Amino acid sequence: MTxxxxxxxxxxxxxxxxLRAARERFAADGYERATIRAIAADARIDxxxxxxxxxxxxGLFAAAAEFDLRLPDLAAVPPDRLGETLVRHFLAxxxxxxxxxxxxxxxxxNAGAAERMRLLFANQLATAVAGFGTxxxxxxxxxxxxxxxxxxxxxxRYIVRLPPVVEMTPEDLVDWVAPxxxxxxxxxxxx
Amino acid sequence: MTxxxxxxxxxxxxxxxxLRAARERFAADGYERATIRAIAADARIDxxxxxxxxxxxxGLFAAAAEFDLRLPDLAAVPPDRLGETLVRHFLAxxxxxxxxxxxxxxxxxNAGAAERMRLLFANQLATAVAGFGTxxxxxxxxxxxxxxxxxxxxxxRYIVRLPPVVEMTPEDLVDWVAPxxxxxxxxxxxx
DNA sequence: TTTCGATGTCAACGCTTGTTGGCCTACAGT
DNA sequence: ACTGTAGGCCAACAAGCGTTGACATCGAAA
Numbered sequence: 001m002t003x004x005x006x007x008x009x010x011x012x013x014x015x016x017x018x019l020r021a022a023r024e025r026f027a028a029d030g031y032e033r034a035t036i037r038a039i040a041a042d043a044r045i046d047x048x049x050x051x052x053x054x055x056x057x058x059g060l061f062a063a064a065a066e067f068d069l070r071l072p073d074l075a076a077v078p079p080d081r082l083g084e085t086l087v088r089h090f091l092a093x094x095x096x097x098x099x100x101x102x103x104x105x106x107x108x109x110n111a112g113a114a115e116r117m118r119l120l121f122a123n124q125l126a127t128a129v130a131g132f133g134t135x136x137x138x139x140x141x142x143x144x145x146x147x148x149x150x151x152x153x154x155x156x157r158y159i160v161r162l163p164p165v166v167e168m169t170p171e172d173l174v175d176w177v178a179p180x181x182x183x184x185x186x187x188x189x190x191x
Numbered sequence: 192m193t194x195x196x197x198x199x200x201x202x203x204x205x206x207x208x209x210l211r212a213a214r215e216r217f218a219a220d221g222y223e224r225a226t227i228r229a230i231a232a233d234a235r236i237d238x239x240x241x242x243x244x245x246x247x248x249x250g251l252f253a254a255a256a257e258f259d260l261r262l263p264d265l266a267a268v269p270p271d272r273l274g275e276t277l278v279r280h281f282l283a284x285x286x287x288x289x290x291x292x293x294x295x296x297x298x299x300x301n302a303g304a305a306e307r308m309r310l311l312f313a314n315q316l317a318t319a320v321a322g323f324g325t326x327x328x329x330x331x332x333x334x335x336x337x338x339x340x341x342x343x344x345x346x347x348r349y350i351v352r353l354p355p356v357v358e359m360t361p362e363d364l365v366d367w368v369a370p371x372x373x374x375x376x377x378x379x380x381x382x
Numbered sequence: 383t384t385t386c387g388a389t390g391t392c393a394a395c396g397c398t399t400g401t402t403g404g405c406c407t408a409c410a411g412t
Numbered sequence: 413a414c415t416g417t418a419g420g421c422c423a424a425c426a427a428g429c430g431t432t433g434a435c436a437t438c439g440a441a442a
Contacts, residue, residue, distance in 0.1 A: 010388075010389070011388075011389065011390095030299055033300055046391055048391075051431060057430065057431095107299075108221055108296045108350055109299065117353075118351060122354075138355075141363075144356040148343040148356055152343015155343060162338055163331070164335030164336075165338070179380075180374070190369060200419095205420090226399070227399080228399080228400090239402075
């Protein structure tokens, strides 16, 4: 039941090459400047193949932006190390897979990409941190605050490339940002 | 000496209308989807006028993205209220002027806009917070961390519009985010 | 060996884009 | 009243875009 398409088609390699090239281009150029022609050239096939396999540019992006945050089970983490765990995980996930960068860049100008970003954080981050924290702030608000810091870090480090943020080592970033996330998850606001 | 162009030209109103329309479009659509034709239509003039007055689309954007953060003199702020002051100021600045949103959206896909964003934070934010904090972290790093949280807040609230971040009131945001900035400016990292 | 669907190429379509140059019009200086 | 210039519009350009359909080729089933 796990594989609905039992035998591999001969075109699977082509499909994969298209996806790989698409992720690269979307991550580097954003949605509108990443052209189907350029993606096809990278994958060494004709632009019309992209249309055949993915229907449209939107369809290609939807396939290329499929992403799993792979968040660990936070219930198994010592409660006072939640922030550290999250920063470390996101940094690793970001540097190892350019899909998130593609989604981030595209979300600025493409409505569909922004919607995907919202779903990603609602379905994966918000549910992962559900149950943490008490008091006046809802779990959703805590997840939103975490998202604001995580995405801001990614935006300044990988998109705008602010020099001081780029220069900091992952360990520096963990040391500084972990307490922020920790407080957003388990702390209280001032006043 | 304050006004180098003593008498107002008759075209100044048109120039201003173009700039206003450009800021709106760049903020709403980003750099590539905001077309000169659409901007000209909003300003009720011919597209060729945009070229005459601003030379090119890049030139128009450069003029439209001119921005002053208008940061207050932080030396005059009680040292333990730096974070609160900054969050409040940025929130007000953001909601009152769409230029920053235009710059933020465009910075994701346009190299020139990203460069402008870097200059903005280097020249205005980094210099405003210069001198705060001691210890192993340089002032530039502290400014970069502040930028990551401020831009992340703007990105999630005004660009991606993550529901929990949009729903929070400005006062809620101040209460939660102020301690973060306070620590980035005057605190120490964990470990 | 023939057949037929899957795989891939080619050329073109209709459209939009930034940009340009020519032309008309109104108004300020004489 | 005349004239020069600044302000504005119109039409068109070359280029690039996503997308389409017709045609070639390969590989496996018959």
